[in-house]
Amino acid sequence: MLIVLGLLVSGLAVTTAPAQADGPGAGSPWVVSIGDSYISGEAGRWAGSSNSSASRADALGSTAYFDNGSSETIERCHRSKSAEIYIGGGVNGLNLACSGAETATDAGGDYFKPGIDFYNGGTNRQGQALMLQTFAATHNVKMVTISIGGNDFNFASIVQSCVVDFLYSPSWWKDYCKDDSSVTANFTSANVSAVKTRISNAFKNVRTAMRNAGYADNAWTLLVQNYPSPVPTSSGFRYSQSGYTRQSTGGCGFWNADADWANSSALPTINNTVVGAISLSGLTNTRTLNLASAFNGRRLCESGVGLYEEVGISNWQSAGAVDRTEWVNQIRTVTTAGSSPYYIQESLHPNYWGQLATRSCVRQAYNGGSPRSGTCVRTANGLLNGEPRMTLQ
Numbered sequence: 001m002l003i004v005l006g007l008l009v010s011g012l013a014v015t016t017a018p019a020q021a022d023g024p025g026a027g028s029p030w031v032v033s034i035g036d037s038y039i040s041g042e043a044g045r046w047a048g049s050s051n052s053s054a055s056r057a058d059a060l061g062s063t064a065y066f067d068n069g070s071s072e073t074i075e076r077c078h079r080s081k082s083a084e085i086y087i088g089g090g091v092n093g094l095n096l097a098c099s100g101a102e103t104a105t106d107a108g109g110d111y112f113k114p115g116i117d118f119y120n121g122g123t124n125r126q127g128q129a130l131m132l133q134t135f136a137a138t139h140n141v142k143m144v145t146i147s148i149g150g151n152d153f154n155f156a157s158i159v160q161s162c163v164v165d166f167l168y169s170p171s172w173w174k175d176y177c178k179d180d181s182s183v184t185a186n187f188t189s190a191n192v193s194a195v196k197t198r199i200s201n202a203f204k205n206v207r208t209a210m211r212n213a214g215y216a217d218n219a220w221t222l223l224v225q226n227y228p229s230p231v232p233t234s235s236g237f238r239y240s241q242s243g244y245t246r247q248s249t250g251g252c253g254f255w256n257a258d259a260d261w262a263n264s265s266a267l268p269t270i271n272n273t274v275v276g277a278i279s280l281s282g283l284t285n286t287r288t289l290n291l292a293s294a295f296n297g298r299r300l301c302e303s304g305v306g307l308y309e310e311v312g313i314s315n316w317q318s319a320g321a322v323d324r325t326e327w328v329n330q331i332r333t334v335t336t337a338g339s340s341p342y343y344i345q346e347s348l349h350p351n352y353w354g355q356l357a358t359r360s361c362v363r364q365a366y367n368g369g370s371p372r373s374g375t376c377v378r379t380a381n382g383l384l385n386g387e388p389r390m391t392l393q
Helices: 128-136 156-165 180-185 189-212 256-281 350-370
Strands: 028-037 094-097 140-147 219-227 287-291 376-385 387-392
Touching: 028 350, 094 189, 128 140, 128 189, 128 287, 140 189, 140 350, 156 180, 156 219, 180 189, 180 256, 180 350, 189 219, 189 256, 219 256, 256 287, 287 350, 350 376
Parallel strands: 028 094, 028 140, 140 219, 219 287, 287 376
Antiparallel strands: 376 387
């Protein structure tokens, strides 16, 4: 079902160029995204969900993840055209993130997953820190935005456990994922500390890459983003937990207790670990983008929004679609993906609306070249210049 990724430690780059206060590149500024699926643009093809016709939600079509014109540079990285890094306004964007990435490169699985390191296995098989270093040496990179750590907590396998427990236990004898040993092992003090160290080292690798490319630390900014809540708490679901509708229709197979645990314990632990790694790294040129509640009111299976056929809207281009459909993609299993155009790995990720909402907040965080921290929140209905109306508070 959902993909669980391995871990492979790689070497470090050693070449260093002289530091330049304004960066070594010339021309217009660039912002670069690195990290995992929550920044690569995974699920960015779909604007809302429909069980009756995929075309109703298909905003970008079959080439949504083609980042080199005719295909993917790295297969299954899913760097979508709706990814948050393309903020516009005279600022160029480069997406080096990869769906499924951990802090360290995994070069041994079915698909190459570059980590935030200097792994070098040849063309299109390099760590993201090395890719950043190479690019920054000849371009004017002003901000690097990073999302990393979720896969080091085995996010995909946790979701899989929750859905399996929901589907294979009756409502009168619920089997919760929140107390499964395979799940709780990710949240022990020892593992949280280990993951924090790995994330901290990833941040250091970014600094090393930029120094190697010729940048002084004060010439660029690292924007660290955390993770948004993808599902509501128990009181916010529009489907009962009795029967199988929550998964078979909504694609959100969580017991109430597990959804409450995910919001009150798992997500805060992951997000606190990401933020805590900043201090541990010692980087002084960081800003934070808090996305924890950015999708509240538009989450998967949340009351107030629905599938296109549930809310009576024709398709994603119809008036009001952004306000009445979900911003998080349905959880897919082998049986629900099948021969459809969906990928299982798109499950529980920000969709087209979610990506564009985050993009608005990244643009506000860039702040005209003077990056600032803030909390990303939805502030009004409708679209502004094609994006959901968001504010960085």
